[in-house]
Amino acid sequence: MQTKQKPIRHSIDIEALNSLAVNASNVIQQARSSMLAPESRKSAPVFSSSQLAELCGLDRNRVMYHAKKGDLPSGEREGSSKREWTLEEARVWVRTFRKDVLRDPYLASGTTIAVANYKGGVSKTTSAAALAQGLSLRGHRVLVVDTDPQGSLTTLFGVLPDTEVDENHTILDLCTGEESSIIPAIQKTYWDGIDLVAAAPILFNAEFLLPSRQAKDPNFAFWRVLDAGLEEARNEYDVIIIDTPPSLSYITINALIAADGVLMPLPPNALDFASSAQFWGLFTGVCKSLFAARGENKQYAFVDILLSRVDKADLISNDIRNWIVSAYGPKVLPVEIPKTSIAASASAEFGTVYDMDVGSVQAKTLKRAHDAYELLVDYVEKQIWGVWEANAEAVRKTDSMIANGEI
Numbered sequence: 359m360q361t362k363q364k365p366i367r368h369s370i371d372i373e374a375l376n377s378l379a380v381n382a383s384n385v386i387q388q389a390r391s392s393m394l395a396p397e398s399r400k401s402a403p404v405f406s407s408s409q410l411a412e413l414c415g416l417d418r419n420r421v422m423y424h425a426k427k428g429d430l431p432s433g434e435r436e437g438s439s440k441r442e443w444t445l446e447e448a449r450v451w452v453r454t455f456r457k458d459v460l461r462d463p464y465l466a467s468g469t470t471i472a473v474a475n476y477k478g479g480v481s482k483t484t485s486a487a488a489l490a491q492g493l494s495l496r497g498h499r500v501l502v503v504d505t506d507p508q509g510s511l512t513t514l515f516g517v518l519p520d521t522e523v524d525e526n527h528t529i530l531d532l533c534t535g536e537e538s539s540i541i542p543a544i545q546k547t548y549w550d551g552i553d554l555v556a557a558a559p560i561l562f563n564a565e566f567l568l569p570s571r572q573a574k575d576p577n578f579a580f581w582r583v584l585d586a587g588l589e590e591a592r593n594e595y596d597v598i599i600i601d602t603p604p605s606l607s608y609i610t611i612n613a614l615i616a617a618d619g620v621l622m623p624l625p626p627n628a629l630d631f632a633s634s635a636q637f638w639g640l641f642t643g644v645c646k647s648l649f650a651a652r653g654e655n656k657q658y659a660f661v662d663i664l665l666s667r668v669d670k671a672d673l674i675s676n677d678i679r680n681w682i683v684s685a686y687g688p689k690v691l692p693v694e695i696p697k698t699s700i701a702a703s704a705s706a707e708f709g710t711v712y713d714m715d716v717g718s719v720q721a722k723t724l725k726r727a728h729d730a731y732e733l734l735v736d737y738v739e740k741q742i743w744g745v746w747e748a749n750a751e752a753v754r755k756t757d758s759m760i761a762n763g764e765i
């Protein structure tokens with residue numbers, strides 16, 4: 359016969375729960391601060407002449423020719439026999455040699471991309487950061503907007519959400535109505551060519567603020583706050599990337615409404631796939647009811663499903679990949695991001711594959727992940743060009759109508 363064991367009894371009040379939160383956040387803060395201590399701030403990579411040649415689409419001799427000629431940053435470093443360019447210098451080169459494929463501010467405004475999926479852990483934040491870095495290395499000026507109160511993207515860009523983010527540096531002032539433009543919330547990052555609107559736990563208040571403003575003022579459109587707030591930034595940035603929280607919250611709806619294109623990272627497993635279907639169902643339902651009364655509409659230039667964290671050795675995931683392709687058809691991008699331990703460890707160090715040294719120990723694994731992201735960035739860039747081309751056609755048409763006195 360089993361002897362009766364002593365039952366375990368606890369009583370935990372809210373104060374006690376709160377002290378758990380306080381303890382945990384102290385530990386996290388210490389860990390993060392030691393990894394991102396001011397003296398060991400994140401630093402952007404440097405580039406060799408062959409890396410620079412690749413970025414600019416030149417051969418190495420041509421790079422050396424321009425470096426010596428002196429019309430572009432020379433890359434000479436004191437005490438070093440090898441030329442090496444900082445990210446900032448490399449981007450000057452890239453913007454020179456890729457100027458024909460960069461945005462013409464007269465003909466097109468910046469393109470906004472929301473990275474969304476209401477599941478957590480599907481690699482939204484990692485993809486948003488890598489996409490921003492890849493696009494900036496192609497010469498574009500990128501604004502990243504972190505709308506997840508957890509602030510993971512903010513952390514990836516070297517800013518600590520718990521201690522270093524002032525609410526004026528988040529989208530909160532847009533949500534309260536204190537500001538009508540996101541511009542005052544923008545800060546520089548360690549990465550030349552990428553600016554940041556940060557997030558912090560306080561941003562969670564937006565989930566109460568937005569519906570309460572809506573209740574007070576029926577003419578208010580809670581879903582257009584971010585879209586309207588980005589208007590000015592679209593003149594200054596070529597691409598705006600919004601990372602979203604793992605929920606279909608008021609903030610996520612704002613991000614989706616502000617976007618020209620949506621990128622949904624989706625790992626090939628059954629539960630994530632099922633939840634992606636719910637996501638689209640819920641979002642379209644919300645849009646229909648929001649727009650019904652106002653006759654508004656929304657058109658996307660692209661909606662991409664990105665197979666993420668794909669483990670080729672996992673046979674079940676191969677089956678599910680087929681389901682995803684048959685459900686989403688050509689919206690599934692022709693590139694997938696492999697599951698790599700390197701991605702997990704890079705994130706532990708608060709970075710992406712673009713932050714890591716390709717010459718490092720796990721170079722092969724790193725290169726595989728890096729190459730996959732490069733393909734993604736190339737594909738997304740082509741879609742962005744498509745948006746700009748449509749913009750340019752509309753501008754030219756209007757210009758010619760004005761010239762002909764038709765309007």
Ligand SMILES: Nc1ncnc2c1ncn2[C@@H]1O[C@H](COP(=O)(O)OP(=O)(O)O)[C@@H](O)[C@H]1O
Pocket residue numbers: 477478479480481482483484485510604666667668695696697698699701702703704705706
């Ligand atoms: N390709 C990958 N392979 C392995 N782990 C990955 C990969 N991409 C992201 N991760 C890891 O998965 C976790 C969740 O990624 P994250 O980008 O934060 O997802 P989300 O923003 O959707 O919650 C992180 O620890 C990250 O390092």
Ligand SMILES: [Mg+2]
Pocket residue numbers: 482483484506510511602
């Ligand atoms: Mg995230």
